[in-house]
Amino acid sequence: MSNHVYKNLELTGTSTKSIDDAVRGAIAKASKTLRNIHWFEVTETRGHVADGKVAHWQVTIKVGFTLED
Amino acid sequence: MSNHVYKNLELTGTSTKSIDDAVRGAIAKASKTLRNIHWFEVTETRGHVADGKVAHWQVTIKVGFTLED
Amino acid sequence: MSNHVYKNLELTGTSTKSIDDAVRGAIAKASKTLRNIHWFEVTETRGHVADGKVAHWQVTIKVGFTLED
Amino acid sequence: MSNHVYKNLELTGTSTKSIDDAVRGAIAKASKTLRNIHWFEVTETRGHVADGKVAHWQVTIKVGFTLED
Amino acid sequence: MSNHVYKNLELTGTSTKSIDDAVRGAIAKASKTLRNIHWFEVTETRGHVADGKVAHWQVTIKVGFTLED
Amino acid sequence: MSNHVYKNLELTGTSTKSIDDAVRGAIAKASKTLRNIHWFEVTETRGHVADGKVAHWQVTIKVGFTLED
Amino acid sequence: MSNHVYKNLELTGTSTKSIDDAVRGAIAKASKTLRNIHWFEVTETRGHVADGKVAHWQVTIKVGFTLED
Amino acid sequence: MSNHVYKNLELTGTSTKSIDDAVRGAIAKASKTLRNIHWFEVTETRGHVADGKVAHWQVTIKVGFTLED
Amino acid sequence: MSNHVYKNLELTGTSTKSIDDAVRGAIAKASKTLRNIHWFEVTETRGHVADGKVAHWQVTIKVGFTLED
Amino acid sequence: MSNHVYKNLELTGTSTKSIDDAVRGAIAKASKTLRNIHWFEVTETRGHVADGKVAHWQVTIKVGFTLED
Amino acid sequence: MSNHVYKNLELTGTSTKSIDDAVRGAIAKASKTLRNIHWFEVTETRGHVADGKVAHWQVTIKVGFTLED
Amino acid sequence: MSNHVYKNLELTGTSTKSIDDAVRGAIAKASKTLRNIHWFEVTETRGHVADGKVAHWQVTIKVGFTLED
Numbered sequence: 001m002s003n004h005v006y007k008n009l010e011l012t013g014t015s016t017k018s019i020d021d022a023v024r025g026a027i028a029k030a031s032k033t034l035r036n037i038h039w040f041e042v043t044e045t046r047g048h049v050a051d052g053k054v055a056h057w058q059v060t061i062k063v064g065f066t067l068e069d
Numbered sequence: 070m071s072n073h074v075y076k077n078l079e080l081t082g083t084s085t086k087s088i089d090d091a092v093r094g095a096i097a098k099a100s101k102t103l104r105n106i107h108w109f110e111v112t113e114t115r116g117h118v119a120d121g122k123v124a125h126w127q128v129t130i131k132v133g134f135t136l137e138d
Numbered sequence: 139m140s141n142h143v144y145k146n147l148e149l150t151g152t153s154t155k156s157i158d159d160a161v162r163g164a165i166a167k168a169s170k171t172l173r174n175i176h177w178f179e180v181t182e183t184r185g186h187v188a189d190g191k192v193a194h195w196q197v198t199i200k201v202g203f204t205l206e207d
Numbered sequence: 208m209s210n211h212v213y214k215n216l217e218l219t220g221t222s223t224k225s226i227d228d229a230v231r232g233a234i235a236k237a238s239k240t241l242r243n244i245h246w247f248e249v250t251e252t253r254g255h256v257a258d259g260k261v262a263h264w265q266v267t268i269k270v271g272f273t274l275e276d
Numbered sequence: 277m278s279n280h281v282y283k284n285l286e287l288t289g290t291s292t293k294s295i296d297d298a299v300r301g302a303i304a305k306a307s308k309t310l311r312n313i314h315w316f317e318v319t320e321t322r323g324h325v326a327d328g329k330v331a332h333w334q335v336t337i338k339v340g341f342t343l344e345d
Numbered sequence: 346m347s348n349h350v351y352k353n354l355e356l357t358g359t360s361t362k363s364i365d366d367a368v369r370g371a372i373a374k375a376s377k378t379l380r381n382i383h384w385f386e387v388t389e390t391r392g393h394v395a396d397g398k399v400a401h402w403q404v405t406i407k408v409g410f411t412l413e414d
Numbered sequence: 415m416s417n418h419v420y421k422n423l424e425l426t427g428t429s430t431k432s433i434d435d436a437v438r439g440a441i442a443k444a445s446k447t448l449r450n451i452h453w454f455e456v457t458e459t460r461g462h463v464a465d466g467k468v469a470h471w472q473v474t475i476k477v478g479f480t481l482e483d
Numbered sequence: 484m485s486n487h488v489y490k491n492l493e494l495t496g497t498s499t500k501s502i503d504d505a506v507r508g509a510i511a512k513a514s515k516t517l518r519n520i521h522w523f524e525v526t527e528t529r530g531h532v533a534d535g536k537v538a539h540w541q542v543t544i545k546v547g548f549t550l551e552d
Numbered sequence: 553m554s555n556h557v558y559k560n561l562e563l564t565g566t567s568t569k570s571i572d573d574a575v576r577g578a579i580a581k582a583s584k585t586l587r588n589i590h591w592f593e594v595t596e597t598r599g600h601v602a603d604g605k606v607a608h609w610q611v612t613i614k615v616g617f618t619l620e621d
Numbered sequence: 622m623s624n625h626v627y628k629n630l631e632l633t634g635t636s637t638k639s640i641d642d643a644v645r646g647a648i649a650k651a652s653k654t655l656r657n658i659h660w661f662e663v664t665e666t667r668g669h670v671a672d673g674k675v676a677h678w679q680v681t682i683k684v685g686f687t688l689e690d
Numbered sequence: 691m692s693n694h695v696y697k698n699l700e701l702t703g704t705s706t707k708s709i710d711d712a713v714r715g716a717i718a719k720a721s722k723t724l725r726n727i728h729w730f731e732v733t734e735t736r737g738h739v740a741d742g743k744v745a746h747w748q749v750t751i752k753v754g755f756t757l758e759d
Numbered sequence: 760m761s762n763h764v765y766k767n768l769e770l771t772g773t774s775t776k777s778i779d780d781a782v783r784g785a786i787a788k789a790s791k792t793l794r795n796i797h798w799f800e801v802t803e804t805r806g807h808v809a810d811g812k813v814a815h816w817q818v819t820i821k822v823g824f825t826l827e828d
Contacts, residue, residue: 003574005581006564008612012420012478018089020156022417023185024192029419029481031190040192042183045111047092049132052100054093054109060422063187064564067581072298074305075288077336081213081271087158091210098212098274114180116161118201121169123162123178129215133288136305141367143374144357146405150489150547160486167488167550198491202357205374219282219340225641227363229279230392231399236281236343238397247399249390252663254644256684259652261645261661267284270394294434296708299737300744307742316744318735321456323437325477328445330438330454339739348505350512351495353543365639368668369675376673385675387666408670409495412512426558426616432710436555443557443619459732461713463753466721468714468730474560501779503570506599507606514604523606525597528801530782532822535790537783537799546601572777575806576813583811592813594804615808624712626719627702629750633765633823643762650764650826681767685702688719693781695788696771698819754771757788 005067009034010043012060019045022059036066074136078103079112081129088114091128105135143205147172148181150198157183160197174204212274216241217250219267226252229266243273281343285310286319288336295321298335312342350412354379355388357405364390367404381411419481423448424457426474433459436473450480488550492517493526495543502528505542519549557619561586562595564612571597574611588618626688630655631664633681640666643680657687695757699724700733702750709735712749726756764826768793769802771819778804781818795825 013026023042031037044060082095092111100106113129151164161180169175182198220233230249238244251267289302299318307313320336358371368387376382389405427440437456445451458474496509506525514520527543565578575594583589596612634647644663652658665681703716713732721727734750772785782801790796803819 003566003568003577003608005566005578008562008564010422010476011481012422014417014419016417020195025417026419027187027192028190031187037187037190039187040185047109049096049100049106049109052097052106054096056417057089062562067563072290072292072301072332074290074302077286077288079215079269080274081215083210083212085210094210095212116178118165118169118175118178121166121175123165125210126158131286136287141359141361141370141401143359143371146355146357148491148545149550150491152486152488154486163486164488194486200355205356217284217338218343219284221279221281223279227402232279233281234394234399235397238394244394244397247392247394254661256648256652256658256661259649259658261648263279264641296747303739303744304742307739313739313742316737316739323454325441325445325451325454328442328451330441333434348497348499348508348539350497350509353493353495365678372670372675373673376670382670382673385668385670407493412494424560424614425619426560428555428557430555439555440557461730463717463721463727463730466718466727468717470555471710503609510601510606511604514601520601520604523599523601530799532786532790532796532799535787535796537786540779572816579808579813580811583808589808589811592806592808624704624706624715624746626704626716629700629702631767631821632826633767635762635764637762646762647764677762683700688701693773693775693784693815695773695785698769698771752769757770 006038006064007067008062008064010060010062012044012058014056014058016056019057019059022057023061026059026061027063030063034063034065036068037063038066039064075107075133076136077131077133079129079131081113081127083125083127085125088126088128091126092130095128095130096132099132103132103134105137106132107135108133144176144202145205146200146202148198148200150182150196152194152196154194157195157197160195161199164197164199165201168201172201172203174206175201176204177202213245213271214274215269215271217267217269219251219265221263221265223263226264226266229264230268233266233268234270237270241270241272243275244270245273246271282314282340283343284338284340286336286338288320288334290332290334292332295333295335298333299337302335302337303339306339310339310341312344313339314342315340351383351409352412353407353409355405355407357389357403359401359403361401364402364404367402368406371404371406372408375408379408379410381413382408383411384409420452420478421481422476422478424474424476426458426472428470428472430470433471433473436471437475440473440475441477444477448477448479450482451477452480453478489521489547490550491545491547493543493545495527495541497539497541499539502540502542505540506544509542509544510546513546517546517548519551520546521549522547558590558616559619560614560616562612562614564596564610566608566610568608571609571611574609575613578611578613579615582615586615586617588620589615590618591616627659627685628688629683629685631681631683633665633679635677635679637677640678640680643678644682647680647682648684651684655684655686657689658684659687660685696728696754697757698752698754700750700752702734702748704746704748706746709747709749712747713751716749716751717753720753724753724755726758727753728756729754765797765823766826767821767823769819769821771803771817773815773817775815778816778818781816782820785818785820786822789822793822793824795827796822797825798823
């Protein structure tokens with residue numbers, strides 16, 4: 001088995017619904033152009049407030065994918 | 070356009086239901102006395118355990134709001 | 139009242155459903171062998187990706203419980 | 208039981224005597240105006256030096272108290 | 277000499293001109309309502325971009341002031 | 346001389362008296378079941394407040410001890 | 415309104431003049447190839463010294479821009 | 484597939500030879516009593532010096548293993 | 553001399569042999585597509601364990617390279 | 622008034638008695654050779670254990686003193 | 691080419707004018723006694739406030755210089 | 760036994776060969792002028808790249824040595 005190299009990107013997903021949904025959205029979007037995403041790590045959870053309510057969640061993740069030869 | 074100044078406060082919301090709900094509760098409570106809350110950032114997620122289950126979630130957030138003239 | 143001593147353990151729960159569910163699973167599992175778990179703190183939120191979707195969430199928590207005499 | 212919201216403040220106590228005394232002083236002072244302080248966390252321990260001796264200790268704490276309705 | 281207690285606040289100043297100017301603006305604004313501000317510490321430097329240029333700087337500072345008796 | 350392996354545990358001691366006393370209590374308790382504790386490091390200093398006073402100190406330490414063959 | 419996804423990049427700008435100028439240079443350069451840069455955060459400020467003077471400043475920023483569909 | 488729970492331990496390996504060797508020693512030792520170790524992360528690299536040379540390396544790792552039912 | 557701008561990427565190299573080898577592999581791979589890599593910084597050292605031994609090392613590095621005009 | 626430059630040193634004081642005493646010892650020792658020490662900050666609190674008791678405390682501080690012309 | 695060893699010092703420069711000026715002052719001062727300073731890194735930016743204005747900036751930097759044979 | 764005071768210095772060793780070798784070089788160099796170095800801690804691992812290869816490793820360590828009377 002050869003030694004793989006992975007590249008890690010940072011993305012921020014947004015969602016009006018929940019923290020989990022913001023993560024899922026970012027991964028779905030990234031998967032359209034990047035094959036081979038293997039993992040993610042949440043690095044920041046923020047959000048905007050409007051009218052005294054959470055208007056949308058902003059969750060930043062690092063994603064790792066295989067660099068192909 | 071003038072240069073704004075924001076003040077940031079740290080709050081801890083609690084919820085028996087979920088992480089997201091604890092955040093929403095803290096923002097709803099703060100909005101009763103503070104107008105102009107614009108954003109929040111989650112800085113700590115903790116909780117209490119009773120009878121082997123999550124009794125309630127405690128989520129600490131920083132919120133930022135405009136200092137009015 | 140005597141002075142208690144607590145021990146803190148680090149656990150990683152996994153769930154195909156949500157962040158909250160991964161925490162609940164880790165606490166339920168730990169409670170089978172440890173009585174007196176009082177609190178937890180989330181220290182890391184990661185996950186695996188398969189077919190462009192979150193395959194499962196991995197949430198690491200510290201839990202604290204009373205050392206009995 | 209309702210879901211509480213806590214507010215966290217940062218204070219710096221000073222003392223010519225000891226680290227512990229600086230913490231106690233900050234909490235005593237804050238308790239004059241804030242009811243319902245529940246906990247504190249030490250976030251920084253510093254001090255001034257004069258004539259080759261500790262002139263006073265400066266200990267910064269975060270304190271959390273209940274936001275009343 | 278008595279033992280003082282200080283309170284620390286977090287503010288975010290904004291400026292279209294420079295990092296230094298954003299700090300100065302936040303301190304000028306806070307000084308209108310708080311006497312006895314003694315020090316500050318820069319904790320975050322961010323900004324917004326528009327048309328490929330820095331539209332304004334956002335600098336977050338902690339400020340410490342004496343709690344009066 | 347062989348190459349040793351150490352295991353590190355995290356404990357939280359509590360004391361109504363002082364920070365130092367909370368550390369001493371945690372080490373005394375741990376030494377009843379663990380031989381060969383060599384060192385500790387303070388990782389967190391917190392406490393509970395009641396009636397405007399420090400009710401008890403909670404000091405978290407990491408302790409290291411030799412894994413025997 | 416749809417849920418946006420942002421990508422965050424890390425850049426290091428250099429300038430012989432000032433910290434602010436190094437940030438501006440990095441953003442100007444990045445804007446040649448990336449539309450829709452919205453924000454930046456300064457993550458590191460370093461520099462080289464020659465002949466006892468600051469030869470140039472090196473300021474590292476994270477920039478966030480919208481991933482287009 | 485069920486949802487697994489992992490436990491994470493902190494160990495410090497020592498070696499007179501190299502950083503890598505200290506890690507390998509800690510894992511070999513832990514594997515005598517713990518089945519199902521899956522991963523490790525290096526959290527601290529230290530060492531002792533004697534006669535102006537590295538006498539031994541001390542490398543602290545976190546290891547994760549499956550909690551069995 | 554003009555003011556350069558650098559871009560920083562995060563890569564994870566893997567190796568069955570050693571920490572150093574995982575770094576060298578990631579840099580060799582990245583150099584196939586990126587000219588002008590100047591420096592790297594190790595940000596995380598992890599690994600997988602199989603049969604009680606280090607199966608492979610995973611070392612994450614940040615690399616910086618010149619953005620060309 | 623001219624612009625001063627300060628130099629910061631890191632010292633570790635040890636004491637068989639208390640955390641505070643270890644800090645005082647380090648400052649007393651440093652003051653024998655360095656005039657103009659102005660402040661200190663505690664950066665690490667550790668200790669050695671012997672016979673199940675704290676044998677001595679090791680407290681690391683940064684001290685700042687004026688560089689004279 | 692031989693393998694160099696560098697020593698890193700921490701200095702705090704002060705200036706009534708700007709952040710950049712405080713850094714320049716610290717480097718100019720250090721260069722009077724240390725040849726071969728190569729780089730610096732800003733590690734803390736603070737300041738004193740008087741009469742509601744920044745009285746002076748205090749910027750802490752690490753500087754690295756070659757240890758000569 | 761008296762209470763010792765230690766001084767901690769930060770050094771950066773470089774090596775064309777390996778991480779371990781860079782640490783050994785820094786300690787050997789420091790030991791020429793400082794007696795009584797007792798321990799070190801690795802605080803940063805970086806390097807330069809030339810022609811797509813690691814040209815040399817730069818490893819920063821803190822070293823602690825006894826201040827003699």
